[in-house]
Amino acid sequence: MESSILTSILFATIVAGTPLIIVALGQLVAEKSGVLNLGAEGMMSMGAIAGFAITFETGSVWLGVLGGMAAGALMSYLFAVVVLTLMGNQVATGLALSILGVGLSAFIGKSYESEILPTIEAIRIPLLADIPIIGEPLFAQQSLVYFSWALFGAIVWFLYRSRPGLVLRAVGESPSSAHSIGYPVIRIRYLATIFGGAMAGIGGAFLSVFYTPLWVEGMVAGRGWIAIALVVFATWRPFRVLVGAYLFGGVMVAQLFVQGSGLEINIPSQFLSSLPYLATIIVLVIISRDQNTVRLNAPVSLGQPYRPDA
Amino acid sequence: MTLKKIINKLALIALLGAMTGTGMAADNVGFVYVSPIGDAGWTYQHDLGRLQLEKETGVTTSFVENVPEGPDAERVIREMAKRGDKVVFATSFGFMNYALKVSKTFRKTAFVHATGYKMGKNMGLVNARFYEGxxxxxxxxxxxxxxxxxxxxxxxxxxxxxxxxxxxxxxARSVNPKAELRVIWVNSWFDPGKERQAALTLLSQEADVITHHTDSTAVVQAAEDQGKYAFGYHSDMAKYGPKAHLTATTHLWGDYYVKTVKEVQAGTWKPGSVWGGYKEGMIALAPLNEAIPADVRAKIKVLEADLVAGRFHPFAGPVIDQSGKTIVPAGQDMTDDQLNQMNYYLQGVVSKVPN
Incomplete structure (x- = not known):
C-alpha cells in the first residue's frame, strides 16, 4: 500500500517534469550560444495547438509531435530574424513572441476546443518495468518521457564532448573572438535558437497530446516561464536542469498527495502550492551558490546583440 | 436663425434614426467575460445565456472575453457604458469593484454583477445556488x-x-453514511495539467467518483482514462468522458438575462440581489449517464421536484461540521448569511480546511 503510493508519486513526478526538461534543455542550448529567448510560453502554446491539431486530423501522434516541433521552430525563426538579422532587443522581442504565441494559438485552436484525443499507452520495457517501486515510474512511461532522457544525454554529449558544441559555447562566450577565427556567429545562433524553439514546440505537444490530452486556450499555464527560470537557476548546467525539473514536479505532486490523504497539516494550501517554486529555487540556489561556477557557466554574451564587422 | 438650427438638428436626428433601421435604435447589452468562451465552462454558460437573450428579446449584444480581473476590466466596462449599452453584465467576481466604480459615473446604465456582494444605485447582483446541483x-x-x-x-x-x-x-451521506470525501486544492481556476494531476492523485488514493470546482474538463477526462466516474461542472461535459461522466451541475443564465433586460427596457428594473437555484430555473443537471440505475434516477427526480417546489433545502438541519459541532439544528434550514460565510467542512470530509 505505502509503496504503491510512492510509486504513483514517482510516476507522476516524472510525467510532470518531462515538458519542463524538454523545453528547458532547448532553451539552455539557445542561451549557451548567447541568445536569450523569453518566448518559450508562446512557442509551447504554438507547439501544443499544432501537435494537437495534426494528431487530431491525421490520427498520427508522431506527425503531431513533428508538427509541434515545426511550429515551435517557426516561431523561434521569426524571433531569430528579428534579433539576429534586424538586431532587435532580445528581451522585448521574446516577450512579444510569448504574447503572440499564446494569442495566435488560441485563435488557431478555436475549432479544436471541443475535441479530445485518445490517451496514449505507455511503453513497458519488459522485466525492468516489473522492478518494485521504481520499475513503473522509470520503465513504463509514454514515449516522449524516454525522449527527454535521450535528449538530456545528447545535449550533454554535444555541449561538452563534441567540437560543434565547443564552437557553440565559444560563440556564446565571445562572439567577436569566434567571428575573428572564422566561425559564422550569426548562423550558429540561428541554429541554436531554432533548436530551442523546436524543443519548446515538442514540450507543448507533450502537454496537449500526451499529458492532458486536450486543447484549451492557456493550457500551457506558465510552464514556459518556469522552464526559462529553471535554466537560470540551474546555472546553465544540463544535469541541474534535470534535477530542478523533477524537483519542481515532485514537490507539486507530493503536495497534492498530502492534501488528498487527509493528513493533519496546519499549512495553508496556498503555501503548499507555492512550495514547488520555493523548493526549486532554494535548492538550485544552494547548489549554485559558488560564484565562480556561476560565472564559469553563464554565457557571457547572453542577450547582447552581435554585429560582425564586415 | 435659431429655427433653422433646430430644423437642422431634427433632420440630423431623423437621419441617425433612419441609419439605425428602425427609427428606435435597438438596445445593446454588453457582457464582460473573465475567460475565453471555449466549449464548456463558466463563461460558456454565460454566453449561452447571451445567445438566448438575443433570440428572445431582439436586443443586440456584444461581449469581450478573456478580460483580466484588474484595471483592464474597468476600461472594458467603462467603454460599454460610454457607448450607451443599456445593461452591462460583469460575469466574474473580480469585476465587482470596477463595475461599481463605473456604475457611479453612468447612472443611466444598468449594471449586473455575478457572484459578488456589493450593490449600487444602478448595480444589481446575481448568483446561482450551485450547491443544489x-x-x-x-x-x-x-x-x-x-x-x-x-x-x-x-x-x-x-x-x-x-x-x-x-x-x-x-x-452522498444522505444515501451512504460510510461515504467519505477527499479534497485537493490546486489554487488555480484553470490549469488543466495540474487539475489532471490532482484527479489522478485522488483516483490513486481509492476515490472512484470524483468531481471538480475548476474550469477545465481535465478531471472528467482523467476519470475516463482510469475507468472511474466523474461529474462535470458548469457545463455538460459528457463528450469529454462518455463513460465516466455521470452528469453535471449546469448553470442556466438565459432566463435571468431575458427577464432583467425586459425589466430595464420597461423601466421597472431595480437593482436587487438574485440568488436563484432550481426554483428559478438557473440550475439543472445534465442528462444522466445510462450507468445510473433506475431507483437512483427516481430519487433524483423526487429531489429535483422538491427543490423546484421549495420543499427541500440541501443544508437542512442537522448540519454537523467536521469537528462534530452542530451548525444547524434539526428542523431548521441554513440561512443565506450562514451559506455566505461557510468556511468549514462538514462531517464526512477527511481532508482539513486549508487555513
Missing part, C-alpha cells in the same frame, strides 16, 4: 461508489466552493 450529484456519488471514497478537485477555499464541497458530501 452539487447535493444531487452527491446523492448519485453516494449510490455509485464502491470504495466509499469520493474525490474533489477545488480551486480556492471561498464560500461558494465550500458550499459545493459540503453539499456534495451531505448528499
Amino acid at each position: 452539487r447535493y444531487l450529484t452527491g446523492v448519485i456519488a453516494g449510490e455509485m461508489t464502491k470504495s466509499n471514497v469520493l474525490g474533489y478537485v477545488a480551486a480556492f477555499p471561498i464560500p461558494e466552493v465550500m458550499q459545493g464541497i459540503n453539499a456534495f458530501i451531505k448528499g
